[in-house]
Amino acid sequence: MIELISSLRNVVWDVFGAMFVLYDCFVIPLRVFNPPVTPLWVLVEWLGIIYWTINIPVTLTLGYVVDGEAIMDPYSIFMHYLKTWFAVDAMVLPFDWTFAIMDIAESGAGTDGEVVKLLRILRLVRTARLIRLLKLKWILEAIDDAFESEMAGIWVKIFKMVLLLLAINHLIACVWFLLASTNPADDTWLVQEGYDTVNWDYQYATAFHWSITQFTPAGMEVQPHNMTERTFTIAVVVFALVGFSYVVGSITGSLAQLRSMSEHAVKEFWRLRLFLKRHKVPPPLALRIKRFVEFEFQRQQKMMPLETVGVLKLLSEQMMSELQAAINIPHMTVHPLFELLRDKSSLVMHRICxxxxxxxxxxxxxxxxxxxxxxSCMYFLTTGRLWYRRLSVEPPNGEEIKDEPRGEWVEADEDWITEPGIWLAEWEHLGSATATRPSSVIKLRSENLYEVIKQCPPSFWRFLKEYATRFCNWLDNTDFEDLSDIFQGDKNSDLIQSFIPQQGEVKPPQKESPTSENFFGNRLRRMSHVFTARADD
Known part of the structure; x- marks a missing residue:
């Protein structure tokens, strides 16, 4: 099954990949200190080898994007893999498995000193695994796409910059130690400072401390003692002037961006409070306004309405229709008719959305x-909750109303509201709908739906005509007291499903053009002129 790179499964998989890449970045340079091999070390090594082996078929099940187009064809994905990451996997994985098997053989059989020394030299080939650093940028970009909050994305950026700074200092510390440990002379910092006899972990801590001090004004007792060490120190300091400034500048910029975001919100809410005060808005109303604005501000920060993303204006009309459909159709398919249109006529649904x-x-x-x-609209509740109150029917001859008004809850993504409003020219609401919590609704406007239907092929409007006829006949045959503006999905879905014409049930067009009356009875329906006007096509 082919999935997009941004799928949740792939994001989780990439997180593990980033962890193994960072593990290699830390452990491979650390081998210059000859740390002891622990069971945990061996376990992580094997997990990494198994992960990168399985990653090959996983990569072949992921689509990729070229010039804004998602490529999901298996053959194209395979050829893309051969042109990109195949060379890296072919170069690294054979060495990984070879040295893993050699480690098992070395631990299971006795080996003399020369063989052990040879194996250690051959293990330097494992540095080829650092080629996977090329994948890290791609993996981190996929992980960044998983964050919906801009603030969370900024904190992740700061964390990455700090991690980059530590990784650079880790690599410099390992090279600093390697220069001293491989020099046969005694004029090295390792010997002169008396660190050649201490444990490996203290040697690493000392080298890392020295590396950090080259990026800051701080100092320490370790100094270069030969020309090689002096030259390396000068190179590190020059690099630190540029590299450290870049990292610190990026972190400072991200922190400034965070403060700018909070300052903008504080300023806007201060202006709101000032506005309410200067216009002498009554305190109860002012409190309601402030609470709703706070909630809506947080909701928009989280949901990011389409209007707030300026670059989406660059999309073509077709891509914008697909985007609108992807956002709105999941809320509309609570209605059986729109669920069928999604599956059978996606283009029409895109135009409607x-x-x-x-x-x-x-x-x-x-x-x-x-x-x-x-x-004049049909509503779909996307978030929140509404309370619908149906008024009792006024009895004739001035009699008293005995029945209490009835009410019902309208749930998000479960019910739909006022469907007769898009089929009838005159439908008056039978009750009131009130929000009990912050809510959002989608409005399907009848006049705009009319414009979409005019562009559809005859087979579609005949299908829709048959559905509208059955729906309106049901309205005509239902007692007025039993009608409602609310259609609850769990109670009305089967009824609405029965109105949808099945294959072969749509009547072919007749020679004469039906009038609005013989089609809809003696009531003028809003959409009747659409169907009758197309009858002769």
Missing amino acids: NTALGHKQLAPGDILFMPGEQA
Whole structure:
């Protein structure tokens, strides 16, 4: 099964890959200190070899992106792998398995000193594993894409820069020790400072301390004692002037970006409080406004509405339609008709999402509609919760109302609201819908839906005409007291499903053009002129 690079499975897999790459960056240079081999060390080595071996077939199941287009073809993925990471895997993995088997043979059989020395020299070939550092940038980019919060992304960037600084100092410390340990003369810092007889871990700590001091104004007792060490020290200091400035500058810039984000929010909320105070807004209303703005600000920071991403304006109309569909269709498919259109006519759904949808935010206590208001939209609740209150029917002859108004909850991504509003020319809301928590709704506007339907092929509008006819017949045959603006998915899905025409049930076009009356009975429906106008096509 081919998946995109940004899939959750691949992100988790890449996290482990980054850990093994960082492990190699730390352990391979550290071998110059000849640290003892521990069971944990051996375990991690084997896990790394197994991971990079399995990574080959995993890579062949991941698509890649070229010029904004996702490539999911298995043959293209295979050829892309041969042109990119195959050379790295072919160069490194055979050595990994060879030395792993040699380690087992060395520990299981007695070997003389010459053989052990030869094996240690051959293990220097393991430095080829550092070629996987080329993968680290690609892996870190895939991990960065998994963070939805801009603030979290900035903190991760700061962490990466600190990690880079430590990795550079680790490598310099290992080279500093290697220069002294491989020099047969006694004029080395290792001998002159008396560190040649201490444990390896203290030798590493001393070398790392020396490396850190070359990047800062601090000093320590270890100094170069020969020309090689002096030259290396000069090179490190020159590199530190540029490298350390770059790292510190990047960290400072990220911290400034964090402070700028918080300052912008503080300034905007200060302006809000000043506005409410100067316009003498009543305290209860001002409190509601501040609480809703705080919630909506945090929600938009998390959700990132499409309007806030300026670069999306560069998308083509087709790609924008696909993006709108990917965002909105999951909320619309609670309705069986739109679920079928998603599977059978994706292009129509893309057009609907791009041209016929709107969005509306509701604060707790806000009213979506009132009884008697004219309906021209169908609503889908995406977040939050609404309370719908259906008014009782006024009895004739001035009799008293005996039945109490009935109510029901409207749940996000479970129910849909006011479907008759897109089929009937005149549908008045039968009750009121009030938000009980911060909520968001999608509005399917009937007039814009009309424009989409005009562009559809005859087979589609005949299909939609048959569905609308069955739906309106059901409305005509249902007692007014039993009607509602709310269609609950768990109760009404089967009913709505029965209105959807099956294959062969859509009638072929007739010679005469049906009027709006013989199609919809004696009520004028909003969409009737669409269907009747296309009947002769």
